[in-house]
Amino acid sequence: MRRLFPVTDQTVPTASGGSAGGPDDREWSLAELAAAYAYPEPAPGGERVPWLRANMVSTLDGAAQHDGKSQPISNATDMRIFGTLRALADVVVVGAETVRQEGYRPARARAEFAAAREAAGQAPAPAIAVVSASLDLDLSLPLFASPLVPTLVLTGAAAAPERVAAAEKAGARVVIAGDGAGVEPDRAVRALAELGHTRLLTEGGPRLLGQLVAAGVLDELCVTVSPMLTAGDAQRIAGGPSVPVPQRFALVSLLEEEGFLYGRYQRT
Structure with missing residues (x-):
């Protein structure tokens, strides 16, 4: 059973042939999900400003992963939302460790979103922006060797020049977003906006998300609460020093399916 718990007047999926909040056994369409998770529109005549959202999944006991991967605590609808959020974004920001653990590949163009992306002035697929201080990256991976849209690498000004050169030779675009070795979150947001990427999505991992939270640059959190318990010592969705x-974030919408909760929260 699928349910919608409306929170605001924002367009969100509704039950087939019924009112919002009623049960609906059909699958939410991609168009409905795209409307439910649309990025905020700029004011009439105003410029689009950067908006950074995160998309994460967590078990009931706070685990963001099981055996180092998020897939075991996810489900098919979570992955449809994952794909929809990517299709709405200009760029997907991800930490280098998550790239290694999750086996990241380039984002793909999806026919269902092609017209909307073209109308919005977006590339056929979002770029992937890898955050890395060390630039210890396997540049032979498809993410770097054969992306539809060139992969970005966000790093600091003190990054090893030979590794910067190697990344650029592999086809990646290196973006300096910090004065030291690491990336400064506010600098990263500004640098991506200067490249025309204002609809920003991060998929973590937990350390990167914790840095973005601590820097106060996260505008929105989309989180799937999985009805599972894992115990163990898995990371939470955000790690690092506490703020x-x-x-405080405000709940914008909440969808439910077979015990999975799909929440959207925005900074108040």
């Missing part, structure tokens, strides 16, 4: 004062 001085907990940041």
